[in-house]
Amino acid sequence: MSNQLMAQKKTNYHVIGIGIGPANLGLAALLTKAEGVTSLFFDESPEFQWHPGMLIEGADLQVPFLADLVTMADPTSPYSFLNYLSSQGRLHAFFFFNRFDIPRREYNYYARWTADQLHNCLFGRRVTDVTYDQGCYCVQVLDQETKVETVYYADHIVVGTGTKPLIPEPLQGHPPEDVLHTSQYVMQEDSIAGAGSVLIAGSGQSAAEVFLELLQKDDRPELHWFTRSSGFFQLESGKLGQEIFSPDYINYFHQLPLERRLEELPNLTQLRNGVEESTLHKIYDVLYHRTAGGYSSGACIQANTEVENITANSDSSYTVTLRQHQQEETFDVTVDRVILGTGYKPDVPEWLDVLTKDANREGDGWLKINRRFDVSFPDERTGRLYTLTDIVHSHGAGATNLALAVHRNATIINDIAGRTVYKETGSNVFQRFGAPESVDKGAE
Known part of the structure; x- marks a missing residue:
């Protein structure tokens, strides 16, 4: 460790969070009520932004506003979405809006409002390494602006590095303004417009x-919409x-x-990856109106069809092989x-792979994650490594759902505090998922 790093050592925290997306931002907010628990969170981005490339006007969040950062654990929290509306003078407007789903842009504004109030959230800081020794985690953090690297210490770590765009290798290597992931759509709108x-x-x-956004434009381009799936199916929304x-x-899934x-x-899959009913209806309605009188829709839509390759042409166009x-x-x-x-994949930093090289595994190398979201180690260490990154195999397809992220945060806070800061509710649903004698096993 360099002399500069030694001079920049900081005192110990009970917990350090790495990555500030909605999950860890909610954890930071809920920790403000956990007396005696010190915390710090880092994110390499200069400010909070939630999927900025998909903040399309008119697009709504896919879960009710009650799945905000805190409400499912603490409806009285000052960081609730309703309190945000009150602070913005929008409660009456929201009352007349009369909907449970909210604009995606407004959720982003709400999350940014929360982040601005939390002193335990530091942006523009990139975690370059994390090591563990004798019950303590050592976290090296680079200030993106000053380039000064500082060392922090924590009893526990919470990894919230989330996901990153998944682009198949045969489709890579083209200018990002021409061939782009949907996560970059808003940033490349000017290029697409031409x-x-x-x-x-x-x-x-x-x-x-x-x-739908491109279909509704007055100067809309000719559109081709393909999917390798067997159809353009609606997201399952049955209660x-x-x-x-x-x-x-x-609880049920984890014990399997x-x-x-x-x-x-x-x-x-259909509970996570389908299309909202309202979006599909809007698309069909636009196509129907546009084709009245025998006019062309200006769009080709086809399922069971996969993009295999993209080749650049001399005239700046692209030949797509399907x-x-x-x-x-x-x-x-x-x-x-x-x-x-083409979806997303877990964003697993190199230091996390090193940190978990001695962790317990299951099957063909899957990281073993305990029910309470901490990585399982053979030494039963007191310093826990909690994660919401890459846990679908252990906690199910809904593990990254915004409301369940609040449940995860309440669980972690209670563990770290060694007491019940937030009540963890028992039965929350009307159906039973397993045989009666196995109902409680997953919670152990």
Whole structure:
């Protein structure tokens, strides 16, 4: 360790959070009521922004506003969405808005408002390394502006590094203003606006919202929308189906053998990756109105078709090679821009791989995550490493749901504080997920 680093050592904290997305931001907010628990959170971004590339006007959050940063654990918190509305003079407007779902942009404004009030959240700080020794975590943090690296110490770590865009390797290597992930859509709107033709790949909510946004423009380009899925399906929104986004289901799922958990994940896809009913209805209505009188819709929509390759042409256009799986036929489409709704993958820092190299594993190397969201180690260390990154295999498809992130945070705070700061509720749903004698096993 350099002399400069030695001079920049800081005192010990009970918990340090790495990454400030909605999950860790909610944890930071809830910790303000945990007396005696000191905390600090770092994020390399200069300020809080939640999916800035998908803050399309008119797009709504896919969960009710009650799944804000704190309400599911503490409805009286000053950091609730309703308190944010009150501070902005928007309570009456929201009352007349008369909806549970809220604009995605407003959720981002709310989260930024919360982050601005929390002194334990530091932005523009990149965690470069984390090590563990004798019950203490050593966290090296680089100030992105001053380039000064500081060492902090913590009893516990909470990893909230989230996800990053997933672009298949054959589709990489093109200018980001021409071939882009949906996560960059808003930032590249000016470039897309000049395109005569656009191809969109994917059948999730993001791809659908981009398609609808472009479809409604007065100067709309020729549109092509393809998905490798078997159709453009609606997100399952049935109330009983939604009960998998509950602590009860996590209890059930977590106690299953790994093999059964992995088998179950594909069955839950439609509860996570479909398109909101209202979005699909809007798309169909626009297409119907546009084709009245025999006019062309100006759009090609096709399922069972995967983008296999993208080739740049000399005239700045792109030839996209696609394959229709059921017919086993390949064909090309030439367009000016390509927008990929190809999903996300866990953002796992290198230091986390090193930190967990001695952790317990299950199956073919899956990291073993305990029910209370901490990584399992053979030495039963007192300093816990909590994570919400890459835990679908252990906690289920709904593990990153915004409301369940609040449940996770209440669990972590109670663990760290050694007392019940926030009540962890028992039965939350009307259905039962397993045999009667196994109901409580997952909570152990």
